[in-house]
Amino acid sequence: MENNCSTxxxxxxxxxxxxxxxxxxxGEIIHCLKLDSDDVLVSFxxxxxxxxxxxxxxxxxxxxxxxxxMEADPYWAGFCSVLVNVHDIAAMGGRPLAMxxxxxxxxxxxxxxxxxxxADASKxxxxxxxxxxxxxxxxxxxxxxAIMGIVKIEDAIFSHTAKASDRVIAAIDxxxxxxxxxxxxxDSATLRSAQEVRDQINVMQKFGAKHLLTAGKDISNPxxxxxxxxxxxxxxxxxxxxxxxxxxxxxFSLGITFSQWVRMYPGMGxxxxxxxENVAEVISMFNNVGITAxxxxxxxxxRHLSIKYNDxxxxxxxxxxxxxMGLFD
Amino acid sequence: MENNCSTxxxxxxxxxxxxxxxxxxxGEIIHCLKLDSDDVLVSFxxxxxxxxxxxxxxxxxxxxxxxxxMEADPYWAGFCSVLVNVHDIAAMGGRPLAMxxxxxxxxxxxxxxxxxxxADASKxxxxxxxxxxxxxxxxxxxxxxAIMGIVKIEDAIFSHTAKASDRVIAAIDxxxxxxxxxxxxxDSATLRSAQEVRDQINVMQKFGAKHLLTAGKDISNPxxxxxxxxxxxxxxxxxxxxxxxxxxxxxFSLGITFSQWVRMYPGMGxxxxxxxENVAEVISMFNNVGITAxxxxxxxxxRHLSIKYNDxxxxxxxxxxxxxMGLFD
Numbered sequence: 001m002e003n004n005c006s007t008x009x010x011x012x013x014x015x016x017x018x019x020x021x022x023x024x025x026x027g028e029i030i031h032c033l034k035l036d037s038d039d040v041l042v043s044f045x046x047x048x049x050x051x052x053x054x055x056x057x058x059x060x061x062x063x064x065x066x067x068x069x070m071e072a073d074p075y076w077a078g079f080c081s082v083l084v085n086v087h088d089i090a091a092m093g094g095r096p097l098a099m100x101x102x103x104x105x106x107x108x109x110x111x112x113x114x115x116x117x118x119a120d121a122s123k124x125x126x127x128x129x130x131x132x133x134x135x136x137x138x139x140x141x142x143x144x145x146a147i148m149g150i151v152k153i154e155d156a157i158f159s160h161t162a163k164a165s166d167r168v169i170a171a172i173d174x175x176x177x178x179x180x181x182x183x184x185x186x187d188s189a190t191l192r193s194a195q196e197v198r199d200q201i202n203v204m205q206k207f208g209a210k211h212l213l214t215a216g217k218d219i220s221n222p223x224x225x226x227x228x229x230x231x232x233x234x235x236x237x238x239x240x241x242x243x244x245x246x247x248x249x250x251x252f253s254l255g256i257t258f259s260q261w262v263r264m265y266p267g268m269g270x271x272x273x274x275x276x277e278n279v280a281e282v283i284s285m286f287n288n289v290g291i292t293a294x295x296x297x298x299x300x301x302x303r304h305l306s307i308k309y310n311d312x313x314x315x316x317x318x319x320x321x322x323x324x325m326g327l328f329d
Numbered sequence: 330m331e332n333n334c335s336t337x338x339x340x341x342x343x344x345x346x347x348x349x350x351x352x353x354x355x356g357e358i359i360h361c362l363k364l365d366s367d368d369v370l371v372s373f374x375x376x377x378x379x380x381x382x383x384x385x386x387x388x389x390x391x392x393x394x395x396x397x398x399m400e401a402d403p404y405w406a407g408f409c410s411v412l413v414n415v416h417d418i419a420a421m422g423g424r425p426l427a428m429x430x431x432x433x434x435x436x437x438x439x440x441x442x443x444x445x446x447x448a449d450a451s452k453x454x455x456x457x458x459x460x461x462x463x464x465x466x467x468x469x470x471x472x473x474x475a476i477m478g479i480v481k482i483e484d485a486i487f488s489h490t491a492k493a494s495d496r497v498i499a500a501i502d503x504x505x506x507x508x509x510x511x512x513x514x515x516d517s518a519t520l521r522s523a524q525e526v527r528d529q530i531n532v533m534q535k536f537g538a539k540h541l542l543t544a545g546k547d548i549s550n551p552x553x554x555x556x557x558x559x560x561x562x563x564x565x566x567x568x569x570x571x572x573x574x575x576x577x578x579x580x581f582s583l584g585i586t587f588s589q590w591v592r593m594y595p596g597m598g599x600x601x602x603x604x605x606e607n608v609a610e611v612i613s614m615f616n617n618v619g620i621t622a623x624x625x626x627x628x629x630x631x632r633h634l635s636i637k638y639n640d641x642x643x644x645x646x647x648x649x650x651x652x653x654m655g656l657f658d
Contacts, residue, residue, distance in 0.1 A: 029432070032444040035457040039426060049459030051427050053479055058387060060477045062429035064462040097368060098380050100391035102431065102473040103358070115361035128364040130378030133393040133473065144431040144462065146475030148389045150382055 007307050007314035010243060013259040014225045014316050027326020045234040045325060046159050047091040047217055048149065057153040061088035064144035066221075073181030074110045074141070078117025081145045083189055083267065086125045087218035089149035090201045091270060093157040093208025096149040098130045104138035114143050124194045125201065155208035159234040162215035162273040164301040168239055169279065170224055171286045171293035172269040173200065174249045178256065188267035192290070199289045200268050206285060212278045219269035223262050225316060226324065228271045229305050233323045241297030243309040273299055336636050336643035339572060342588040343554045343645050356655020374563040374654060375488050376420040376546055377478065386482040390417035393473040395550075402510030403439045403470070407446025410474045412518055412596065415454045416547035418478035419530045420599060422486040422537025425478040427459045433467035443472050453523045454530065484537035486601075491544035491564040493630040495602040499553055500615045500622035502529065502597040503578045507585065517596035521619070528618045529597045535614060541607045548598035552591050554645060555653065557600045558634050562652045570626030572638040602628055 030044040041057070043049040048061035063084040070077040082099065089096040101118065105111040122129050127147070176188030189197050207213045217231045224246055232239055248261050268291060274282050279295050286293035297308075303319040317324060359373040370386070372378040377390035392413040399406040411428065418425040430447065434440040451458050456476070505517030518526050536542045546560045553575055561568055577590050597620060603611050608624050615622035632648040646653060 029444060029461075029463060032441075032448050033430075033451065033458040035448075035451055035455075037427075037455075037457045040457055040459055043457070043459035046460070049427060049429070051459065051477070053385070053387075053426070056382070056385070058382075058426070058477060058479075060427055060429055060459060060475075062431050062461045062475055064431050064433075064464055067464070067467065097382070097387070098366075098378060098389055100378070100389055100475050101358075101362075102391050102393050102475075104393075104471065112361075115358060119361050119364075122362065122364055126364075126366075128366045128369055128372070129362040130369050130372035130380065130389060131375070132358075132391045134358060135393055135396070135471075138396065140469045140471075142433065142464075142469075142471065144473055146389075146391055146429050146431075148380070148387060148477055150387075 007243065007309050007312045010259055010262065011307060011314040011316040014223065014262060017223065017226065017263050027323065041153065042158060042160070047088040048094065050092065050151070050156055052153065055153070057151045057156055059089050059092050059094045059149040059151055060146070061085060062144065062146040063088060064142070067142060069182055070141050070143060074113035075117040076179060076181050077143055078114035079121040079190070081143045082118055082121035082125065082127065084220065085145045085147035086127055086201060089147055090204040091157065091216055091218040092151055093155050093204050094149035094151035095205060096125070096127045096147055098128055099145050099147045101129055101132035102144045103132065104135040104140055104142040106138055106141045110141050124197055126198060151208065157204065157208050157213050157216040159215055159217050159231045162231060162235040162237050162299045164237060164299055166214045166273040166299040167276055167279045167295050168228065168241055168297045168299060169272050169274060169282055169293050170246050170296045171272065171291045172219065172247045172266045173290055174247060174292045175290060176267055178254060184264050186264045186266040196290060197268070200291060203285055203289045204270065207282065212274060212282050214273045214275060216270055216272035219266050219271055221265055223264055224269065224271065225262050225307065229317045229324050231271055232305055233319050233325060236303065238300045238302035238304040238319065239297050240300060240306045240308060243307050245294045245296040247292040247294050336572065336638050336641045339588055339591065340636060340643040340645040343552065343591060346552065346555065346592050356652065370482065371487060371489070376417040377423065379421065379480070379482070379485055381482065384482070386480045386485055388418050388421050388423045388478040388480055389475070390414060391473065391475040392417060396471060398511055399470050399472065403442035404446040405508060405510050406472055407443035408450040408519070410472045411447055411450035411454065411456065413549065414474045414476035415456055415530060418476055419533040420486065420545055420547040421480055422484050422533055423478035423480035424534060425454070425456045425476055427457055428474050428476045430458055430461035431473045432461065433464040433469055433471040435467055435470045439470050453526055455527060480537065486533065486537050486542050486545040488544055488546050488560045488563040491560060491566050491602040491628045493566060493628055495543045495628040496605055496608045496624050497557065497568055497570055497626040497628060498601050498603060498608065498611055498622050499575050499625045500599045500601065500620045501548065501576045501595045502619055503576060503621045504619060505596055507583060513593050515593040515595040525619060526597065529620060532614055532618045533599065536611065541603060541611050543602045543604060545599055545601035548595050548600055550594055552593055553598065553600065554591050554636065558646045558653050560600055561634055562648050562654060565632065566628050567631035567633040567648065568626050568628045569635045569637060572636050574623045574625040576621040576623050
């Protein structure tokens with residue numbers, strides 16, 4: 001790692017990163033919309049909601065694409081709109097079944113590229129788009145996707161269930177590239193075959209079925225540390241992690257800093273927690289599908305996320321004072 | 330009905346109405362995105378997709394709100410974002426279980442009003458919003474919702490299954506008002522109690538369970554005639570209907586023309602088809618939940634939608650030449 005990697009500078013970079021800060025308004029939405037229902041087992045704060053349907057579980061999630069990305073590369077925006085939604089279902093240990101899209105079109109060429117990206121990702125992950133809504137005369141271009149999946153209720157993986165002394169595992173497919181259109185996207189999915197990405201999505205279902213994890217979340221816009229912060233907020237827990245253990249490609253040859261790396265959105269990446277006795281099996285199963293995984297730290301009950309490097313330690317989030325999503329504010 | 334109601338002027342008004350015309354780009358999207366999957370029983374061209382999950386059916390749909398409405402009345406836009414999605418599941422004979430929302434916020438006050446409208450409708454219909462995605466720093470305000478529901482596969486109601494000689498029934502809750510913020514919204518839902526609107530949504534599930542309909546669709550932006558056109562396009566059929574039989578409130582005292590009425594989006598309205606022997610029971614069940622229903626015509630195999638009034642007849646859509654959604658173009 002580069003010498004200018006101080007825990008304080010990394011903590012600040014993560015804390016102030018837009019990918020993290022922009023999660024905060026979620027709290028107000030939850031406050032307005034939350035409606036108690038016996039069918040809804042989990043909802044806000046999880047990657048997907050889990051709804052009880054007799055003895056089965058149905059997962060439902062939605063994710064949108066930053067307008068920035070839409071402007072920079074509509075094909076990649078379309079591809080990502082599928083990718084991020086498939087991640088949401090995988091993170092819950094579920095099997096993605098179908099998606100719907102909501103497309104706002106300002107310009108026909110942009111629309112065509114977005115659709116091409118969506119179609120390619122839909123084929124690659126074998127998750128069909130089955131309908132949606134079109135705003136054909138929009139003053140802006142936007143693409144949002146919602147996804148439905150299934151999971152056995154007892155096998156579902158949650159964000160809110162990490163407990164003190166659980167081990168934190170970061171898992172990222174390092175076989176990738178900085179996406180040419182977006183310096184904060186680590187693209188691995190387009191470089192992998194359809195079978196490879198499906199196996200990677202599948203591994204989370206296997207963890208669920210074998211009950212190997214105590215919690216899990218896909219690494220999204222807030223990056224690896226920000227995503228762990230969200231998992232800890234949902235779990236009302238804290239953690240201490242060692243920066244040097246976070247899986248990383250050769251940053252020197254890529255020409256990026258560690259601070260950039262930890263804010264990246266990986267094409268396939270998960271933060272999971274597991275009991276100590278299951279860590280080796282989890283890491284080995286990730287490795288078997290081409291995902292590099294390492295134990296990076298331990299969950300505790302401080303409600304602080306602290307990062308360590310070279311005997312220095314800094315607090316990234318004090319979740320007692322302020323949540324990332326504002327779940328409990 | 331007013332004297333200036335010629336079949337030709339009505340046909341033209343419906344055909345040229347933006348609510349109808351803007352459906353046309355759907356065809357290109359289907360062409361790009363359609364992916365064959367054994368799990369997907371129906372998809373594009375239906376109000377919701379039906380996905381097989383063992384012996385159960387899961388319904389998935391998405392609907393967005395015109396930006397026009399968002400600007401005119403964000404509370405009503407939020408309310409409608411739930412309403413239109415609940416309609417989509419009801420139209421399939423399904424039970425709506427949960428929704429996710431995608432919210433783009435430009436202005437906090439607008440956001441607050443949208444959320445208030447969504448929350449009120451979510452409570453009224455007892456369908457929870459369980460998650461979603463937020464674009465907190467958008468340059469525009471937009472609200473889109475996706476919904477998931479369940480239905481027994483053998484009880485599902487489709488758009489594509491109307492057959493020649495089936496009767497066409499139009500069903501609209503006439504106990505309403507022209508919404509003060511939108512002259513083309515016939516609002517009945519806010520005037521009804523929670524129990525009343527839930528019973529109205531439920532009646533479609535009863536039709537499904539009793540197998541009383543051959544096809545059905547909720548009346549959406551294209552209005553009563555435009556929606557019938559979409560049903561016929563999906564069914565590759567035609568129909569002849571009598572304008573005077575379309576349920577209508579006292580248009581004179583409302584100060585609107587018949588041509589405006591048939592382009593309205595009703596708060597609760599369905600176009601369904603049924604075998605002749607089931608028409609009376611269907612109409613009576615609609616009436617029992619406060620929805621006025623009438624037999625307005627007959628399905629045929631001409632692939633023309635024709636309207637009749639006072640011995641005059643005009644063709645609204647020639648679905649052999651051009652579809653409304655471009656499903657088969």
